[in-house]
Amino acid sequence: MQDIELRQIWKSYDEKLKEQLVFNRKNTSDITKMKVKSALISMRPIKLFTVLAGILWVLFLDVLLINFFPVGNLFFLISIGFISLVNKIAVGIYVYQLILISVVDINAPVMGTQKKIAGLVSSTLWVTRILMLQLPFWTTFFLNSAWIGSGNLIFWIIQGVITVAFAAISFWLFINIRYENRDKRWFKFLFGSYEWTPIMKAQEMLVQINEYKEIND
Template sequence: MQDIQLQEIWKSYDRKLEEQLVFNRKNASDITKMKVKSELTSMRPIKIFTVLLGILWIIFLDVLVINLLPIGNLFFLISAGFISLVNKIAVGIYLYQLILIYVVNINRPVMSTQKKIAGLTTSTLWVTRILMLQLPFWTTFFLNSSWIGSANPFFWGIQALITLAFAAVSIWLFINIRYENRDKPWFKFLFGSYEWTPIMKAQEMLVQIKDYEKLEPIITN
């Protein structure tokens, strides 16, 4: 009789322990979900500021191009036009990222949130790569077509070297800004911590949530 009672007490203790473990896991999962949402939300201000600043910059460039179009300075029109185009694409990507951040529902399956964060990661890499393409055009916008044939050849030689150097850096960055290089010093310097770090933290915490969800059925069984 005592053995049966001891077994019942032991089983009751096991059940309470399992319930407590499940409760703790669920609490940990819920807290981690809140942290993920907080990390994503922390990116909103800088992205909203970037979009507003980008729109003002694009308007300024477009007004400038339209007003100077009759003059027909080919160097300026091509340079400013390309810079404006690149920034329009960048603003579009930032708006897409803001939508992704707003529609993230942390209570939905982890896979859904992971897809949205993957979209944020990919678009963050692409917007930076695209913005790098404008670098050489910052070395040509001030040139004037009338200088051709009249300016010192030494000037054009120096100008060509500078433009080619910026073009080489631009192409190198476009090729090498990849997820695989995220731990390299130049990558960390380029991205800083406002946009990239929250995404990485959110990814890590989603892995933790998946681990919690995997363990819950094991504990309950």
């Protein structure tokens, strides 16, 4: 009789312990979801500022293009035109990212949230790659076609070297700004911590949530 009572007590204790573990895991999962949302929301101010600043910058560039168009300086028009185009694309991508951050639902299936964060990672890489393409055009916007025949040879040699160097750097960055290089020093320096770090933290926490879910299932 005493053995049966002991077994029942032990069984009851074991069930309560399992319930407590499940409860603790659920609480941990819920807290982690809140941290994911917080990490994503922390990126919103800098992205919103970038969008507003980008719109003003693009408007300024377009005003320059309109005002200088009658002059017909091809170096200026092509350079500023391309820079303006690249920044318009960047603003569009940042708007897309703000929308992604806004629609993230911490109570939705983890798979859906992972897809949205993957979209943030991909778009962050692409917007930086695209912005790098404007680098060589910052070395040509001030040139004048009238200088070609009358310009100093040394000036054009120096100008050519600088433009080619910027074009090479631009091309190299466009090719190498990839997720696989995220741990490299130059990558971390380029991206800083305001945009990239919160996304990485959110990804890591989603993996934890998946692990909690698998344990509970």
